[in-house]
Amino acid sequence: MKKLLLLCFIATVSSVAFGQQKKWTLQECVQYALANNISIQQTELDLESAAIDKSDAVGNFLPNLNGSANNSWQTGLTQNVLTGVLETQQTRNSSFSISSGVRIINGFRNHKVLDRAELSRIAADYNISKLKDDIALNVAVAYLQVLLAKESAKVVVSQNAVTQQQIERTQELVEGGVLPRGDLLEIKATNANEIQRIVSSENAVQIGLVNLAQLLNLKDFANFDIADANYQVRGEEILNTEAEVLIATAKDTRYDIKIATQNEEIARKDLEISKTGFFPTLDGFFNYNTRESNRDxxxxxxxxxxxxxxxxxxxxxxxxxxxxxxxxxxxxxxxxIGPLPFFEQLYLNDGISYGLSLNVPIFNGWSTRNQVKRSEVNVMRSEFQKELAEQNLRVAVYQAYTDAKAAKESYEAAKTALESQELAYQYAKDRYDVGLTNAFDFSQSKLRYDNAQIELARSKYDYIFRIKVLELYFGVPVTELKF
Structure with missing residues (x-):
């Protein structure tokens, strides 16, 4: 008895835990993907690298400072560090030095390198933002596909329940001699086909959930599920905006154009940096050195x-x-007389040197000139890439605008078609119930009704997605999209 109660308790707890399994909303999926997607994490490393490059550029303005120490032993014929004369000896000598240098003039190269580092940092930031938009859209597409698969599965399961009832009724009519046995076989064949469709639709739901979980970088595929929300069409008013207005807004807000513009500025800055190779450089230096020996x-x-x-x-x-x-x-x-004390030797033997070093480039095998030409080619290439990005954006916005309008028409047509198919199905059902139509005609009407319901769900979610794409082009942040 105790074991039975324990098993019942465990079963109850398990069922409650299963019932409380977390179901993800679309907003939760998007937020989780933005925080945990591996591609975003990799791209954020590029932003860190850009920050390091900027730190290097700042460091170019600072003087360097280096210290060195050397301790050596000599045996045999070596130079006396005190007299400079070669002697046969066994000695130990130490030397110490500190040196510092700073670049004073180099054609403003350091300033240009710093500017380029800042441009690269901004470009890396744009790349992350673009990737987040792309991933958010991919998550939305995957989420809506799962919703569509679930809606399709619900339709098939619901209609199969009707088919099960029709089998029982047809069985009674066949046994009563009202309907031929062929009608019963036809209904059973329809039932078998619907069961196959149920299995296929449930498999499509599971595949869609796995794909969505992969986008979220989740490991537990088995327990992942989404909330069965009934998303409505929102934001249709954006279709009242002219396509040219959408294009102009997209040019100012889309990261594709911002990245292309930033890359062009980086290429121009590289050209400026390469031209500094024609200018002389002036360096300042300072050295301090001393030595110590165990010689008498x-x-x-x-x-x-x-x-x-x-x-x-x-x-x-x-x-x-x-x-x-x-x-x-x-x-x-x-x-x-033995060697002087260590610190006294350092004091007596020290020396200082300082001055300026001027380096004037005269000829280096056309290396600088060729580098300037390469930079000029890169500038032209970046200009073409920017122009191509603008053209692609223009085509993409027009395509999205056209697709959204077509999706709206498809959605409206699907609603009308469903109303018609529902009436036709009800009419066929009434006729079949009184024996005025055969099972084949009834099953065909029922199949058309099922497909109309599935098509309505498909066109609805496709229309929702097309509107969200237009909203992104219109400058709505991906985290503020309303579903």
């Missing part, structure tokens, strides 16, 4: 107090022809 700093000599000087080498002659010798100290001994 000198020799402490001992002079004979009794005979402090001795005659040395001849240094000349007198007027009488006598040779004059030098008087050298009479050294009788001494001790080597």
């Amino acid at each position: 700093s000198g020799f402490d000599v001992v002079i004979d107090p009794n005979e402090p000087f001795v005659q040395g080498n001849p240094i000349g002659v007198t007027e009488g022809g006598e040779v004059v010798n030098s008087l050298d100290p009479n050294i009788i001994g001494g001790n080597a």
Whole structure:
């Protein structure tokens, strides 16, 4: 008994949990896609790279500062760092230096590079915004396709319920001898066909949900579902706007044109940067260096107090022809003086250099000239791309405007067709119920009625989507589209 109660409790909790499964609205899907789509996340990295490039451009205005330290040991015939004389020795020497430099004049190249970095950052931002619009539209299309598949499935399931009732009634009429057995077989064949359509429509719903979940970058496909909202046609008044007005607005608001314009400005800035290669550059520099060694700093000599000087080498002659010798100290001994203290050596051995360096380009194998020509070609290419983007936008707006009007006419025609098919179906049903028509004619009328309902749903959601496309061209942000 306890086990039975436990199983009932688990089943109840499971059914409640299933009933509370989250169903996503279109707005929730769009917002989630904009926050989690991998393509958007990748494009946002381009924006970060553009910010880093701008930081590099700012850094070009700042002086550089470098420090170096070196410590080495020498054995054998090496140069004495104190005297500069080659000696057979075993020593340790250290050197330290600090250097700084700054570019003073370079044809305003640094300013132009900074301007280009800012243009690239803006272009990256436009690319992200365009990608978000595209993804939002793709999500809306996928969402509406799922809604259409669900509506189609509901129609087939609902009509199959009618078919099941017709099978029971026909069975009774056949057994009563009112209708031939062929009518019962016809109704059963219709039922089998509808069951096949139900399976196909339910499969279309699941495929649509999987495609939508992939756009949202969701991992749990099995439990993903959308809210069964009955979206109405909203924003039809935009069709009263002339196509030329839509085109003019789209040129000012669409990111396709903004990106093309930005790329043209970047190409022109690249041309300006390449021309700076013709200008001389002037650099300022400052260096500080010092050294230290473990070499003895000198020799402490001992002079004979009794005979402090001795005659040395001849240094000349007198007027009488006598040779004059030098008087050298009479050294009788001494001790080597060890190296000076570390910081004292750094102080005594330091040196400073500073100045200006001018570099004037004269000839570099036409490298700068060719780079300027390449930049000029890129400018012309960007101008063509901008013109092509404007042409494509114009065609796209006209196409969207025409499609929206055609979708409206199709939607109105579908509503009229459904009204007619519904009357025809009701008429065929009444005649079939009293035995005035056969099962085949009735099933054909019923099939036409089913298709009219599905066509109405298809034309409705297509019309909704076409209106939203026009609203985007008219400058309505994708997050503010009303469904």
